[in-house]
Amino acid sequence: MRNGMHHDRERCLRAVRSKDARFDGWFFTAVLTTRIYCRPSCPAVPPKPENMTFHPSAAACQQAGFRACKRCRPDTSPGSPEWNHRADLVARAMRLIADGVVDREGVPGLAVRLGYSTRQIERQLLGELGAGPLALARAQRAQTARLLIETTALPMAEIAFAAGFSSIRTFNDTVREVFALSPSELRDRLPRTTAMAPGALSLRLPFRAPLNPDNLFGHLAATAVPGVEEWRDGAYRRTLRLPFGHGIVALTPQADHIACRLTLSDMRDLPVAISRCRRMLDLDADPVAVDGQLRTDPVLAPLVDKAPGRRVPRTVDEAEFAVRAVLGQQVSTAAARTHAARLVTAHGEPVHDREGGLTHLFPAPEALAALDPATLAMPRTRRTTFATLVRRLADGSLHLGVESDWEDSRARLLSLPGFGPWTVDVIAMRALGDPDAFLPTDLGIRRAAQGLGLPSTPAALTARAAAWRPWRAYAVQYLWATDGHPINFLPV
Structure with missing residues (x-):
């Protein structure tokens, strides 16, 4: 630590x-x-x-x-891993700041989402990070401004607005103060690049080495919902629902970075889109710490040594993932994709993709709450589970977001009909981002455990896995990788 x-x-x-x-x-x-x-x-x-x-x-x-x-x-630099593996106030605040909440809602909005006073949040952030929420958000605005200056031909006034600055003067002063260059001087230092399509940006997402892309991109591609996600020309592509509009992202694994191509309907969504893509790919993880802990187990050590740096594939939309987890209960990956694709076609919002085959945003909870559950091709009990979940998400009585308290969210999900430990923990692992979420009842995990000589009953395996804490979600990735399922292989 x-x-x-x-x-x-x-x-x-x-x-x-x-x-x-x-x-x-x-x-x-x-x-x-x-x-x-x-x-x-x-x-x-x-x-x-x-x-x-x-x-x-x-x-x-x-x-x-x-x-x-x-x-x-x-x-x-890659972001601090602290904000991904902790669930305390400072970590939750940092995840919200990265998601642009201070720029959109101010510090009072941040406080409301976290359930603390602004004074408590200021004090804790200052104590741990040496800066309060406004200064942290300002640093993020400066980073966004530099990115737009260097990767687009947008006029400076548009960049100032897109980066979240209240005025051109504040934008100029901040850039000069942080980078010791004016915005124009920053742009003049770079070679001229070819013009991109309107709203399109190409950038590099850094990570800490090593990073094994196989299960990360393999999982996302194998479970991709047609119309919302696709694997095309060596890139995972998907649509994004963002605060000011929508976007399409293409993510391609490279040796020392992830190549990211973003098309946004509103440039103000740039920092949020980047933050969510980094979170989905778990790019701020510390693989040395994770793998070092897992290597202490002689059963896991060979798996880690064979392919170190596995990440936990996560999501860009927590509510979407929860819905998809319910659709995937007790059915194959192909059947879950089929169910989700039908919802997308019937209730998703259409988008135009000039570079591929993406057609829709995944339906919002409000749209799904309005549909007749009887029209869903699934057992009656799962229709009840689905309807209850989307209604709670739509009315706000259940909120799944980057600021969620993991244990509280678990308890709320477990109280819903049809939510057992597997569904709750897969949501905790891939949507909420709990690095210690564990799936002892998962069929793939039990098969892997049996093949490796580990206990295969859920209770015994959970006891054995105590030595893997606080990284059991990463142990899940290594155990899954012992199988020949497509989720474990980088698509060709």
Whole structure:
């Protein structure tokens, strides 16, 4: 566990001296003589130890008067894994800030979603990250602005608006303060690129190595709902429902990044779209910590050594995934896709895809709550489960989002008719993002356990899996990978 690592000066110094990219995003190095801040792996010659201070976030560096290094571009570091594997107030707040809530609803809106006062949230974020929610959101706006400046030909006024700035002046001042260059100077430093389609962006999503793309993209492609998702030309593509409009994303695994091509109906959705794609691909995970823990088990160690860096395939829409989990209860992957495709065709919102075969957004809970359950081709008890879920999602009595309290959400889901441990835990793992979610009743897990000589009954396997905590969701990926199911292979 590296929480608060910036306080461990000797460890930070070692990471900077060795230019260890595994620590990028865990902390930032601020150089007192140059007044710049860097990622630990910055290729520049490390400064003298007495000239370095360490901060937990880019926002904290900016608040302390440091500007971003032009060479290592610290704002493009992977995000801190802390916000993905924790469920406390700070982690939930950071997930919401990344999802753009402060820009859309302000700090009071953040507080309402979390159920705490603004003062409590400010105090906890300042204590752990050295910056409050406004400063953290400002740092994200600066990063979005730089991305738009460097990857589009949009006029600066449109970029300021899309990045969430209240005025052109604030945009200019922030960019100059954070990057020590004006917006025009940032753009002039780059070679001219060929024009892209309106609303289209191409960017790189960084991650901590290693990353094994097989089960990650294999799972997404094998379970893809026609019209909403597809595998085309080596990329996973899907439609996105976003706060200001819709989008289409194409994600292609590369050796040291994920190539991301986004088409947005409203550029204000850029930071949210990026955040959700990173979350879906689990790109902020720390594979060294995860695999290191799982390797301590002699049964799992060979599986990890054979293909390290497996991620947990997640989702861009928690409510959508919950609906699909119900559709997939006790049926094959193909049957679940068929059920979902029928809902999409009948109730999804049409979109135009100029580059592929995507046709719809997945139906919103409100649209699904309005349909007649009797029209669904599924057993009566599952129709009841489906109808109850979409009604609760539509009326707000059940909310599944990045800020969800994992244990509270589990309890609420278990109270619904037809929701047993498997359905709840698969939602906890892939929608809520709980890294310790476990599926001891899953048929594939039980088969894998039996083949490896592990206990195969749910109670005994759960007891055996205690040694894998807090990463049991990742152990699930390694166990699933012992099977020849298409979810475990990168499509060709």
